[in-house]
Amino acid sequence: MTDRFSEAGEKFSELAAVMARLRAPGGCPWDRKQTFDTIKSYLLEETYEVMDAIDQRDWSGLIEELGDLLLQPVFFAEMAAEQGRFTIADSLDAINRKLVRRHPHVFGDASAETAEDVKQRWDEIKKEEKSERGDSKDGLILEGVPRNLPALVEAQKISEKAASVGFEWPEVSGVIEKLREEAAELARARESGNREHIEAEIGDLLFTLVNLGRFLKVDPEQALRKTNARFRKRFAHVEKGTIPGETPLERMEELWQEAKRIED
DSSP: OHHHHHHHHHHHHHHHHHHHHHHSTTSOHHHHHOOHHHHHHHHHHHHHHHHHHHHTTOHHHHHHHHHHHHHHHHHHHHHHHHTTSOOHHHHHHHHHHHHHHTOHHHHSSOOOOSHHHHHHHHHHHHHHHHHHHTOOGGGOGGGGSOTTSOHHHHHHHHHHHHHHTTOSOSSHHHHHHHHHHHHHHHHHHHHHTOHHHHHHHHHHHHHHHHHHHHHTTOOHHHHHHHHHHHHHHHHHHHHHTOOTTTSOHHHHHHHHHHHHHHHO
């Protein structure tokens, strides 16, 4: 075990050194030109590529994608070091201390019997840390949810935060009833023809679906990604047996159902 960690430490140091060389005078013109703002889009791109490799159970691909993802914080930290702000070692120290501090049931005398206990204690410690830093943002619960998250992820985080302080349905049946209510409101909005009203009701319907997923312990982002993947696969089967713009819808539906049977 120790050898594995030692090797990882050596490889990480090598990555940091390579990045520093790329950014140094005489290094790579492209790497030297980058800034925090130009690189941040790659962070999101690499994150989704990691998620895709996991969804595909592409373990050899995941090796490479994780490496690409690891490069991003090293890149950011190298730029910060050049400006005298902090180094990658500071970031590593920060996460190490945070993990120990937020797992008192492992590194201290506290106890936690379930994953839910751990999550609750994590949130409590996080809140205490913010209070100590004077970073409570007037105590507003939702201020801790970043506004630039993907919409489904943001909705999930918002609903989790609201539920943590008691703004919650007592039973899942309440969420299902709310889903029916929102669907009915969308139908009425569609009849009105008001585009803003329709958009708002579709948003409400999606938000309620996110809450339903939370109740049923289903990650909505992952659920939709998997549905997208299934649709891609089934539609590819449909395309193989059709001529675009000429094949009747009935035939396309037959091929769609055939694709579903093949999956089963």
